[in-house]
Amino acid sequence: MNVTLPDGNQLELADGATGADAAAAIGPGLARVALAVRQKGEIRDLARPLLEGETLEIITPKSDGALDIIRHDAAHVLAAAVMELYPGVKISIGPPIEHGFYYDFDFPEGVTVSDADFARIEQKMGEHINADESFVREEVTVAEALERFREEGQDYKVELIEDLVADQQVQTVSLYTNGPFTDLCRGPHAPGTKRIKAFKLQSVAGAYWRGDSARQQLTRIYGTAFFSKDDLKMRMKRLELARARDHRKLGPQLGLFAFNDTAAGAAFWLPKGTTIFNSLVALSREMGTAHGYTEVKTPQLFDAELWKTSGHWFKYRDHMFVTEAEGQPLALKPMNCPGHCQLFKMQKWSYRDLPARFSEPGLLHRNELSGTLHGLLRVRHFVQDDAHIFCAPEQTLDEVKGCLNMAFETYAHFGIVPDIELSTRPENRIGEDSVWDESEGILKQALDDRELSYVINEGDGAFYGPKIDLHFTDSLDRSWQLGTVQLDFNFPERFDLTYTGADNAEHRVVMLHRALFGSYERFIGILIEDTAGELPLWLAPVQVAVLPIADRHAPAGQQVIAALDAAGLRSELDDRTESIGRKIRDAELRKLPFMLVIGDREAETGTVSVREHRRGDTGSMPAEEFVERLSHRTALRGA
Numbered sequence: 001m002n003v004t005l006p007d008g009n010q011l012e013l014a015d016g017a018t019g020a021d022a023a024a025a026i027g028p029g030l031a032r033v034a035l036a037v038r039q040k041g042e043i044r045d046l047a048r049p050l051l052e053g054e055t056l057e058i059i060t061p062k063s064d065g066a067l068d069i070i071r072h073d074a075a076h077v078l079a080a081a082v083m084e085l086y087p088g089v090k091i092s093i094g095p096p097i098e099h100g101f102y103y104d105f106d107f108p109e110g111v112t113v114s115d116a117d118f119a120r121i122e123q124k125m126g127e128h129i130n131a132d133e134s135f136v137r138e139e140v141t142v143a144e145a146l147e148r149f150r151e152e153g154q155d156y157k158v159e160l161i162e163d164l165v166a167d168q169q170v171q172t173v174s175l176y177t178n179g180p181f182t183d184l185c186r187g188p189h190a191p192g193t194k195r196i197k198a199f200k201l202q203s204v205a206g207a208y209w210r211g212d213s214a215r216q217q218l219t220r221i222y223g224t225a226f227f228s229k230d231d232l233k234m235r236m237k238r239l240e241l242a243r244a245r246d247h248r249k250l251g252p253q254l255g256l257f258a259f260n261d262t263a264a265g266a267a268f269w270l271p272k273g274t275t276i277f278n279s280l281v282a283l284s285r286e287m288g289t290a291h292g293y294t295e296v297k298t299p300q301l302f303d304a305e306l307w308k309t310s311g312h313w314f315k316y317r318d319h320m321f322v323t324e325a326e327g328q329p330l331a332l333k334p335m336n337c338p339g340h341c342q343l344f345k346m347q348k349w350s351y352r353d354l355p356a357r358f359s360e361p362g363l364l365h366r367n368e369l370s371g372t373l374h375g376l377l378r379v380r381h382f383v384q385d386d387a388h389i390f391c392a393p394e395q396t397l398d399e400v401k402g403c404l405n406m407a408f409e410t411y412a413h414f415g416i417v418p419d420i421e422l423s424t425r426p427e428n429r430i431g432e433d434s435v436w437d438e439s440e441g442i443l444k445q446a447l448d449d450r451e452l453s454y455v456i457n458e459g460d461g462a463f464y465g466p467k468i469d470l471h472f473t474d475s476l477d478r479s480w481q482l483g484t485v486q487l488d489f490n491f492p493e494r495f496d497l498t499y500t501g502a503d504n505a506e507h508r509v510v511m512l513h514r515a516l517f518g519s520y521e522r523f524i525g526i527l528i529e530d531t532a533g534e535l536p537l538w539l540a541p542v543q544v545a546v547l548p549i550a551d552r553h554a555p556a557g558q559q560v561i562a563a564l565d566a567a568g569l570r571s572e573l574d575d576r577t578e579s580i581g582r583k584i585r586d587a588e589l590r591k592l593p594f595m596l597v598i599g600d601r602e603a604e605t606g607t608v609s610v611r612e613h614r615r616g617d618t619g620s621m622p623a624e625e626f627v628e629r630l631s632h633r634t635a636l637r638g639a
């Protein structure tokens, strides 16, 4: 038989040859490190017969997707260890995920597992890994598999198999065995457990069977695995840094916001946090005005009819908070778009009035499962810096460019240079191919005209149109999606949105969705973690701490505060009876950008002695001069 290698060369092998045979035929070095093969886009076990005539890529630890393989291996090893240590435990599923893996268990009555048990479980896992158990795949009939798992009392596996039969009419399923442990699994796996060179269990969480809160609550154990101990160490170091910067810790610590069980998934904004929030909204408003947007306000609660028109009632209802009044179903908006479409439709539009650019710092509600909520990053209640543009087709290019300009101007205030992704038509979509050709062309042209570099995500667009996504890589190398510019062919059809053209006929409008921060909540969470709470000066809730050296200097300090207030700068007087050293240290800990020390000389001459966070003493100057300089800096909103 023949297979094609990535360099185009043919490799001749005996009939029925496996991936391991191919790797050995290429070279003994490759055979040693080979983990699996990729053929027809699918990663397959080394031990499986190759697909004749297809291109063959040997997967090694350096290949894309290699970590997923050993993390999946590690999930099986975890389940093997847990079954040995906790007789009677039921296993459900254990996939690799970003940065690691998990396995969900149903422990017998009265048994709880916490991180205190990790050392014991890890030791058992280590035994399985040191034994270098092979992963052996077998295809068995559904009846055989059902009998096996029923006998073992593994009800979750039985349910999974029954569903596979019902949904996909499968006749056989694959099992993987390593050592004493057998799991229902599609694979792929590495040849043996010893390919896992470093691993660690990380946390325990509750998880519902099949993500359904009406079903059994399971115990999820998370872990991670790597090809080297150094890689694991690096990951742990990064996690430690991230933990120190966790916005859920820093937010309350810096007096910005807090969470409370009385409102899961919604933040309580304290005065300082509210200042940050409002500063961002103010920036968005100013930018909007400069870029020709008009702000609108649309309702929170809409009749179900609107959601039926938009399609949310059928596709998104599980994520909406639904209520009723006088027997009529209503729902809180999870998005602003349908409201803006309705608003657009309430007026007649001529081509001369377009484009219409509606912006709204809209309060949204989405019903996320409580287990998925995460500080400000995943909430039920949030405000988006949302906007929708309704324009004539020939205006689309300029509008997309306008959105990009606004995005770059906005992000510059945070020192953010976004990575750009263009997502094109997915398999399931509405709209003619010619319309997709044109719209994708418009987005490309807008990016090319600005000479921006971008990655194309083939097939990753929304079903209703292509989009440009703007990502940000933070100081810990984590990528966050911030903004989006999306073309939409769906809503203009569903809401029948038109304008009267120069030809006096009715034409369909083009709709764009645009958000730059995403949600204010999430953006603030990301900013806090990126900067470890040291926000840019213009955004800092307290910009200046005024520190009188002794009580007798407090009146002079008060005068400086009054001057700062008058200039719209945010300051605090530290008039505690503490040493100046202590006051400086406390202000440093609170990460306040500026400290003004006032002693005898300053009080007499109307000057301030300036200390800047992280820079230390920067000399003294007249108080008015400091106020003027700082006003200038904050007005520019420099990063």
Ligand SMILES: [Zn+2]
Binding pocket: 072, 076, 094, 183, 184, 185, 186, 187
């Ligand atoms: Zn598996």
Ligand SMILES: [Zn+2]
Binding pocket: 335, 336, 337, 387, 388, 513, 514
């Ligand atoms: Zn929208």
